[in-house]
Amino acid sequence: MNKTPSPKVAARGPVDHEVRDQIVTAATEHFRLYGYEKTTVSDLAKAIGFSKAYIYKFFESKQAIGEMICSNCLQQIQADVRAAVDEVDSPPEKLRRMLKALVESCLRLFFLDRKLYDIAASAASGRWPATLVYEAFIEQTISDILQQGRQSGDFERKTPLDETTRAIQLIMRPCFNPLLLQHGLDTTDEAPALLSSLILRSLSP
Structure with a gap:
């Protein structure tokens, strides 16, 4: 990646x-x-x-300190996602592992430490630089997996890559954005598997 x-x-x-x-x-x-x-x-x-x-x-400023802490948290999520994706070779399984790792890592870092959620919420709502890098990482990871899947024949090739990447990122957004994830805590056990299956069906050649 x-x-x-x-x-x-x-x-x-x-x-x-x-x-x-x-x-x-x-x-x-x-x-x-x-x-x-x-x-x-x-x-x-x-x-x-x-x-x-x-x-x-x-x-x-205090925000600059908060950005450093937020950046450290988001980099840990990125490391978790990279590790999960790199564990398997199959592009469809990479996508499943990516979504599952995003949800689990976000829950662990943001919601088991409720006070630090304040920083995550401020960062997401204020579009702090760390969150932009985080979102760019997610977009690039999705794009890389899609390209691998197209090369392996697992995914369709007709839809423009950037359009497909953006659509999947939007579908995943409630699972990795702290402002949105908090409203779906009752579905985090089933959401990764259900969304992954939906996405993969849409990518079938």
């Missing part, structure tokens, strides 16, 4: 500076305890023992 570039987060200072990691770690813990909206940069500064001005040397 093609690798999707990491988002450009509005961070400052040396990229590998350990203070950056301290800030992100403290912010993650505060967001888990109190929520993204209720946590201020002043709260983080007190928790770490730094001045607020010093934190601003590394991140230009």
Whole structure:
């Protein structure tokens, strides 16, 4: 699968500076305890023992810190999807594994840690860079699987590739977008299998 570039987060200072990691770690813990909206940069500064001005040397805003945390979460989902897809050779099975991994990973990262959901929700509604990279990864992964399926004869070739890719991404959207997934929690056990079967029937040559 093609690798999707990491988002450009509005961070400052040396990229590998350990203070950056301290800030992100403290912010993650505060967001888990109190929520993204209720946590201020002043709260983080007190928790770490730094001045607020010093934190601003590394991140230009609270949103920039939130974007870093969000990016880390979304990169973990991408890693889970890559691992699931790479486990099998069959394009139809790759598609099934992709959808199943998306749902399971999103549930684990966003809904078992409810306070961090605030960040995911803000990121999705605000179209933060990390979410755009995440969606581009999903689109590219679908496209790669479709191309493999067309080459193997598993999928039809008449419909334009970009049109088919976009349609499947829209069908999958309620399963990987945190704002939408929360409204379908009662169907997450059956949705991946049912949607995969529907998609695969539409792709039959």
